[in-house]
Amino acid sequence: MGLLTNLRDSITRVTDRLFADEEPKRIGIYGPPNAGKTTLANRIARDWTGDAVGPESHIPHETRRARRKENVTIERNGKTVTIDIVDTPGVTTKVDYKEFLDHDMEKDDAVKRSREATEGVAEAMHWLREDVDGVIYVLDSTTDPFTQVNTMLIGIIESQDLPVLIFANKVDLDESDVKRISDAFPQHETVPLSALEGDNMDEVYEKIAEYFG
Numbered sequence: 206m207g208l209l210t211n212l213r214d215s216i217t218r219v220t221d222r223l224f225a226d227e228e229p230k231r232i233g234i235y236g237p238p239n240a241g242k243t244t245l246a247n248r249i250a251r252d253w254t255g256d257a258v259g260p261e262s263h264i265p266h267e268t269r270r271a272r273r274k275e276n277v278t279i280e281r282n283g284k285t286v287t288i289d290i291v292d293t294p295g296v297t298t299k300v301d302y303k304e305f306l307d308h309d310m311e312k313d314d315a316v317k318r319s320r321e322a323t324e325g326v327a328e329a330m331h332w333l334r335e336d337v338d339g340v341i342y343v344l345d346s347t348t349d350p351f352t353q354v355n356t357m358l359i360g361i362i363e364s365q366d367l368p369v370l371i372f373a374n375k376v377d378l379d380e381s382d383v384k385r386i387s388d389a390f391p392q393h394e395t396v397p398l399s400a401l402e403g404d405n406m407d408e409v410y411e412k413i414a415e416y417f418g
């Protein structure tokens with residue numbers, strides 16, 4: 206009985222995919238460590254599916270492998286977009302195990318974490334070239350956006366002709382400066398939000414539907 210039910214469900218899933226108008230778009234969430242990528246991925250997943258993607262953390266590189274939440278359907282203004290949300294590790298020039306030691310970790314564990322984080326970053330970069338249909342680039346609006354990593358990554362995204370939205374996160378904090386971000390990347394649309402507090406999520410979903418639908 207269980208076997209038949211499983212088989213039937215698998216066939217239904219495959220035929221649903223075959224006859225669906227389109228495959229879901231795969232949207233990668235990129236940006237530096239601690240920008241709030243996982244918090245955002247979790248908020249989107251919870252708002253539209255009720256489940257989360259992965260753990261958020263104040264320790265940099267908590268997301269050391271890419272995590273994926275498939276078939277998240279977002280509806281806005283009569284537009285429906287089904288996306289696979291890919292939460293990637295933060296991209297940076299340096300993953301140092303000493304950074305983890307600052308967070309009260311044993312050296313072995315810290316070295317292991319930094320190795321995993323480096324592999325995760327390589328994986329995220331590979332996906333950017335091969336495996337995503339659009340990018341949400343998340344920045345912490347309390348920090349300077351003019352870094353080599355941001356400029357380089359946005360350059361790569363542009364060279365792939367991928368649609369990209371820049372999210373200026375953490376607008377709930379006093380030091381938040383959204384204009385600094387929109388001035389740094391005037392060629393792209395900047396959407397202010399607080400992934401933590403859920404501020405401005407209506408506009409976030411509107412823009413996602415508009416850009417990736």
Ligand SMILES: Nc1nc2c(ncn2[C@@H]2O[C@H](COP(=O)(O)OP(=O)(O)O)[C@@H](O)[C@H]2O)c(=O)[nH]1
Binds near residue numbers: 265266399
């Ligand atoms: N104040 C504030 N903190 C945030 C916001 N979004 C994320 N954070 C915090 O920033 C830290 C890093 O978040 P996380 O989602 O793990 O960042 P990631 O490394 O980009 O995945 C965590 O402590 C979050 O609670 C936000 O909108 N406002």
Ligand SMILES: [Mg+2]
Binds near residue numbers: 292294
């Ligand atoms: Mg993360």
